[in-house]
Amino acid sequence: MAQAAAAGVEPAVLGPGTVAITLSVNGTPRALEIEPRTTLAEALRGPLALTGTKIGCNRGGCSACTVWLDGAPVCSCMVLAIDVGGRSVTTIEGLAQGETLHPVQAAFIEHDALQCGYCTPGMVMSCAALVRDKPNPTADDVRSAISGHVCRCGTYPHVVAATLAAATGHKA
Amino acid sequence: MANEEASRTATFPSGIVGVGLGEVRRNIPADEPPPLPPNAELAVIGKPVARHDGRAKVTGATRFTVDVVLPGMLHGGILRSPLPHARVRAIDVAAATHHPGARAVVMVARPGDAKTGVVRYAGAAVAAVAATSMAAAEEALRLIRVDYEPLPFVVDLDQARDPAAPPVHDGASLPAGNPSGYPAPAGLPVQGNVHGPAVARRGDVVGGFAQADVQVEGEYRTQVQTHCCMEPHAVVADWRADGLTVYISTQYTAGVRHELAEAFGLPLNRVRVIVEGMGGGFGSKSSLGNYGRLAAMLSRQAGAPVRIVLDRKEEQTDAGNRPGTSQHVRMGARRDGSLTAISVVSYGTAGVALGAGVGNFAESLYECPNFEGAQHDVFINAGPGCAMRAPGAVQGAWALEQSLDELAERLALDPLVLRDRLDPSPVRREERRIGAERIAWHRRHAPGADTGPVKRGIGVAQSLWSANVRTNSSCEVRVMRDGSVAVLSSVQDIGTGTGTVMAQAVAEVLGVSPAAIAVRIGDTEFPAGPPSYGSLATASITPPARTAAWRVLQVLFREAGSLLKAAPEELVARDGRIVVRGDPGRSIAFAEAAAHLRTDVVSAVASRADDYGGFRRRMGDGGMAQQDLGGVQFAAVAVDTETGIVRVERVVAVQDCGRPMNPRQIESQVQGGVLMGMSFALFEERLLDRRTGRMVNPNLEQYKLAGSCETPQIDVVVLENYQGNSATDAYGIAEPSNIATAPAIGNAVYNAIGVRMRSLPMTPAAVLAALGKVPSRL
Numbered sequence: 027m028a029q030a031a032a033a034g035v036e037p038a039v040l041g042p043g044t045v046a047i048t049l050s051v052n053g054t055p056r057a058l059e060i061e062p063r064t065t066l067a068e069a070l071r072g073p074l075a076l077t078g079t080k081i082g083c084n085r086g087g088c089s090a091c092t093v094w095l096d097g098a099p100v101c102s103c104m105v106l107a108i109d110v111g112g113r114s115v116t117t118i119e120g121l122a123q124g125e126t127l128h129p130v131q132a133a134f135i136e137h138d139a140l141q142c143g144y145c146t147p148g149m150v151m152s153c154a155a156l157v158r159d160k161p162n163p164t165a166d167d168v169r170s171a172i173s174g175h176v177c178r179c180g181t182y183p184h185v186v187a188a189t190l191a192a193a194t195g196h197k198a
Numbered sequence: 199m200a201n202e203e204a205s206r207t208a209t210f211p212s213g214i215v216g217v218g219l220g221e222v223r224r225n226i227p228a229d230e231p232p233p234l235p236p237n238a239e240l241a242v243i244g245k246p247v248a249r250h251d252g253r254a255k256v257t258g259a260t261r262f263t264v265d266v267v268l269p270g271m272l273h274g275g276i277l278r279s280p281l282p283h284a285r286v287r288a289i290d291v292a293a294a295t296h297h298p299g300a301r302a303v304v305m306v307a308r309p310g311d312a313k314t315g316v317v318r319y320a321g322a323a324v325a326a327v328a329a330t331s332m333a334a335a336e337e338a339l340r341l342i343r344v345d346y347e348p349l350p351f352v353v354d355l356d357q358a359r360d361p362a363a364p365p366v367h368d369g370a371s372l373p374a375g376n377p378s379g380y381p382a383p384a385g386l387p388v389q390g391n392v393h394g395p396a397v398a399r400r401g402d403v404v405g406g407f408a409q410a411d412v413q414v415e416g417e418y419r420t421q422v423q424t425h426c427c428m429e430p431h432a433v434v435a436d437w438r439a440d441g442l443t444v445y446i447s448t449q450y451t452a453g454v455r456h457e458l459a460e461a462f463g464l465p466l467n468r469v470r471v472i473v474e475g476m477g478g479g480f481g482s483k484s485s486l487g488n489y490g491r492l493a494a495m496l497s498r499q500a501g502a503p504v505r506i507v508l509d510r511k512e513e514q515t516d517a518g519n520r521p522g523t524s525q526h527v528r529m530g531a532r533r534d535g536s537l538t539a540i541s542v543v544s545y546g547t548a549g550v551a552l553g554a555g556v557g558n559f560a561e562s563l564y565e566c567p568n569f570e571g572a573q574h575d576v577f578i579n580a581g582p583g584c585a586m587r588a589p590g591a592v593q594g595a596w597a598l599e600q601s602l603d604e605l606a607e608r609l610a611l612d613p614l615v616l617r618d619r620l621d622p623s624p625v626r627r628e629e630r631r632i633g634a635e636r637i638a639w640h641r642r643h644a645p646g647a648d649t650g651p652v653k654r655g656i657g658v659a660q661s662l663w664s665a666n667v668r669t670n671s672s673c674e675v676r677v678m679r680d681g682s683v684a685v686l687s688s689v690q691d692i693g694t695g696t697g698t699v700m701a702q703a704v705a706e707v708l709g710v711s712p713a714a715i716a717v718r719i720g721d722t723e724f725p726a727g728p729p730s731y732g733s734l735a736t737a738s739i740t741p742p743a744r745t746a747a748w749r750v751l752q753v754l755f756r757e758a759g760s761l762l763k764a765a766p767e768e769l770v771a772r773d774g775r776i777v778v779r780g781d782p783g784r785s786i787a788f789a790e791a792a793a794h795l796r797t798d799v800v801s802a803v804a805s806r807a808d809d810y811g812g813f814r815r816r817m818g819d820g821g822m823a824q825q826d827l828g829g830v831q832f833a834a835v836a837v838d839t840e841t842g843i844v845r846v847e848r849v850v851a852v853q854d855c856g857r858p859m860n861p862r863q864i865e866s867q868v869q870g871g872v873l874m875g876m877s878f879a880l881f882e883e884r885l886l887d888r889r890t891g892r893m894v895n896p897n898l899e900q901y902k903l904a905g906s907c908e909t910p911q912i913d914v915v916v917l918e919n920y921q922g923n924s925a926t927d928a929y930g931i932a933e934p935s936n937i938a939t940a941p942a943i944g945n946a947v948y949n950a951i952g953v954r955m956r957s958l959p960m961t962p963a964a965v966l967a968a969l970g971k972v973p974s975r976l
């Protein structure tokens with residue numbers, strides 16, 4: 027907007043009607059029509075039917091809706107879909123390679139790092155980003171990576187154990 | 199098999215493994231399977247089998263209620279009162295009805311109506327709209343005009359007890375039922391906002407206190423805690439001419455079906471209730487709820503499916519909570535530690551509802567000839583409480599277990615020694631022994647003995663929870679001609695792993711892999727299963743799962759017997775084969791035997807028999823086992839006396855759930871119970887603004903929950919305790935694991951700083967105030 031003003035051009039006004047955008051989701055361009063107020067979480071769950079991403083509080087307080095934007099974990103309820111632009115979006119549905127689970131997903135099953143499973147997709151996304159960026163994390167690294175995630179079932183100890191095991195598996 | 203009267207005698211393992219395993223003879227129904235040996239002799243039960251739905255959950259494939267989308271589905275929203283107490287003089291819904299997206303409008307508050315014409319808490323439903331999108335529903339809700347006449351209100355427990363306090367209820371609105379799961383007797387007196395007391399009495403407390411050499415007395419308080427299920431309360435109601443189908447995030451599909459049938463005058467066979475993924479309940483999703491009823495009403499009116507999902511603010515204000523309490527506890531004892539009297543007078547508040555009692559903890563945990571309890575409910579203008587993970591017991595334990603520690607100190611007795619004298623339970627005796635060893639209890643120092651600013655301490659507390667059973671619990675097992683197996687029931691899995699332990703029970707009988715069994719649950723089209731509350735699901739559904747599998751196996755044995763030229767009684771099923779006992783060379787594959795079945799599917803339905811040893815108490819469709827579920831927890835804390843921050847460093851939880859079906863899932867659940875208890879002890883509190891009556895922290899960032907960085911090391915030890923009471927002898931664990939944590943932490947904090955914290959939560963401000971370093975916040 028600042029750039030537009032500096033150039034003496036009125037910024038384009040979008041909405042309140044729908045706007046056509048294209049999101050790159052799990053490696054595939056997806057065209058959709060959304061109102062500008064639509065969050066990324068709503069766009070994924072609604073028009074794109076990718077309901078693995080969960081909404082828990084819808085205001086960035088629980089991290090259940092965590093997806094990757096260009097590889098970085100973000101709360102998708104705090105990002106407007108029209109602001110995503112060309113950045114790549116990775117959701118829980120895009121983490122496994124075909125039938126082969128991501129090591130963090132496999133470790134979550136093995137270590138029972140889930141109970142009701144509602145916070146699990148978000149947890150998995152944060153832990154998978156951690157082991158990618160830091161192949162030898164400590165337990166404190168994992169706790170820190172999931173410190174914004176709320177799990178009422180109390181899976182934190184098993185999430186830490188699973189993520190550490192997955193990181194070890196990565197090395198092997 | 200058909201003869202229900204027929205029975206036989208069988209010998210079961212009995213006792214606690216590691217303490218003394220004996221035998222008990224039971225008379226059991228003839229159509230129940232033979233006794234199950236201890237876990238060490240089993241292939242599948244008692245093993246850390248991975249969840250059957252683990253893959254679906256880690257890939258996001260599990261369909262929760264919030265994910266359900268039906269063709270033509272509308273979105274429902276609820277208009278809620280901004281005022282804590284007001285008479286609704288008029289509601290004008292005309293503009294909302296004419297909103298282009300609106301398809302149905304329902305009024306909840308009806309001006310002039312004795313029951314609904316007054317709203318009694320901020321957040322109470324006033325009207326509801328279904329529209330083509332959530333945004334349209336919100337717009338339509340904003341077009342509804344409500345004329346409120348504000349009424350005086352009270353949102354504070356102590357102020358509400360004042361006879362001059364504004365009355366929350368009038369005769370017409372006074373709640374009759376009790377949603378908390380801890381029923382108060384009917385016909386109790388009501389004076390002002392105070393309902394009760396419910397009195398329990400044994401012996402003579404006045405005489406008992408007169409005999410006491412030592413007495414302790416204290417006022418304990420617990421705050422209001424909210425459930426904070428990660429999946430909000432959610433429903434999709436689909437009303438059609440031929441029946442009503444409701445998808446709902448519920449702890450009890452069969453119960454919700456009953457409620458819907460009754461509310462809408464439908465026969466049970468026209469109502470179907472479904473839940474696949476279920477994102478946590480903790481007591482708050484035990485019944486249909488206002489939102490569920492509204493979704494069905496809106497769907498009927500609109501002629502289309504209607505979805506309602508509460509937002510987080512609605513969750514925090516109108517989806518139930520654990521009632522707050524104020525408890526006056528007095529205990530008397532002789533020099534040798536024997537108790538002479540206990541009295542508990544409690545005042546609790548479940549907002550506009552009943553159910554704020556403190557349970558039977560003080561009455562039942564310790565041997566004491568003289569007891570008197572008087573429990574009062576106090577109404578305030580706040581959202582209704584409901585059952586929450588060990589309702590009443592969590593609050594009662596906070597007071598009693600700290601009082602007992604205080605008594606031990608006055609008697610100069612070790613808290614464990616005193617409990618050994620007073621607690622008759624052999625289960626908790628063993629649990630205390632194991633836990634004390636793990637936490638290194640012998641190193642516990644005198645209260646406040648550390649010299650630095652960070653002071654450490656260790657504490658212990660115990661739990662008591664009845665081993666509940668629902669006999670209205672059925673399960674079907676099907677074997678197909680290709681040898682595949684399915685287990686079916688309306689029972690739901692709220693995250694505990696119910697489907698997995700059912701598959702284990704079936705797999706053990708049939709000698710097949712639990713992973714190969716299709717688990718079909720959470721749908722009332724299947725045989726009616728139990729609720730997932732009261733820690734009764736495992737106790738109620740695993741025995742019929744094993745029994746149904748055993749009955750189907752007898753059919754298969756007849757086919758296999760003729761193929762193997764052996765009598766069915768000579769056959770056993772193991773490792774995917776049916777084998778002649780004592781002659782392992784003669785066997786056929788399970789699938790091969792199945793291929794000879796007369797029909798594509800052979801199935802058996804079984805229901806939960808009464809406990810073989812009989813119930814201690816039978817209540818309607820349920821019963822209480824003879825033995826309670828005992829648990830003992832130890833906590834180690836570090837208290838920073840300069841900042842007031844309490845850090846829990848370690849918790850050792852030693853628990854009993856009869857036969858452990860799946861130790862890994864049990865460990866998960868116990869960790870969850872401990873964390874919920876720790877979060878209750880240190881962080882959580884619903885805060886209501888006394889001037890506006892509104893909740894000031896109706897979210898997940900200011901309503902503080904324990905997170906990964908606060909999580910201590912948690913050691914979970916589970917006893918193997920056999921009673922010979924059912925086809926699996928398994929009981930629940932969810933609630934027992936949540937009861938002892940807060941008082942164990944409270945006793946540890948006392949051991950650390952030498953000051954007893956009697957009010958929850960133990961925030962830094964409260965700790966500093968208790969240490970005399972800052973003024974009390976009140």
